[in-house]
């Protein structure tokens with residue numbers, strides 16, 4: 771809040787100014803919390819569904835550090851498989867499923883609000899191989915040992931989890947840092963496992979503007995070092 775209105779500044783003088791501050795504060799509150807929790811959920815959801823991918827990611831993280839304190843956002847940004855898992859999580863369970871609103875200027879009818887469907891682009895067969903599956907390999911470069919030629923023809927331009935153009939997400943770097951840190955520290959510290967009898971399917975998820983999803987049951991066993 772100190773960045774929106776500094777403590778030494780006078781209080782907002784007009785109704786318009788006050789409304790503006792309220793809107794910005796509300797937007798920051800929702801934007802800074804909801805998509806991040808969706809991304810944490812998404813990564814855990816898909817990792818638990820794919821134990822081999824979970825094992826590979828856990829190995830990459832544990833082989834890259836000597837202790838907990840070394841695990842920083844900068845150090846984690848070098849981990850290619852972690853980057854691939856987060857990208858695939860952002861793609862397969864996008865945060866904004868309703869579409870990105872844009873105002874047409876000529877292409878349709880001037881002034882008409884249309885929505886760009888990121889759901890169709892990021893989970894559509896037109897651009898990606900097996901888009902409903904979870905395949906971090908599609909994000910790896912050909913030098914990576916886990917690179918898979920099956921995804922060589924994927925059109926990764928269809929991936930825009932943070933939006934496009936001048937209204938693109940301003941918090942995207944924070945989001946990347948937080949998600950890397952979350953997965954890095956959790957997988958360093960715990961062995962993860964889904965709880966039997968509580969398996970969930972993506973098909974159960976619903977969108978009512980915001981996502982409505984079942985609870986995710988995870989067993990966290992501290993690693994004995």
Ligand code: HEM
Pocket residue numbers: 797798801802803805806809860865866870871931932933934935936937938939940941942944945946
């Ligand atoms: C994984 C996490 C996140 C995702 C997937 C995400 C995604 C998005 C998307 C799709 C938009 C709309 C962009 C457009 O219309 O083209 C947006 C806007 C925005 N995001 Fe994020 N976001 C995330 C995290 C954050 C965080 C952590 C913050 C702030 C701390 C943030 C702040 C904002 C703001 C302020 C806008 C509005 C930008 C504008 O209208 O000019 N976001 N975000």
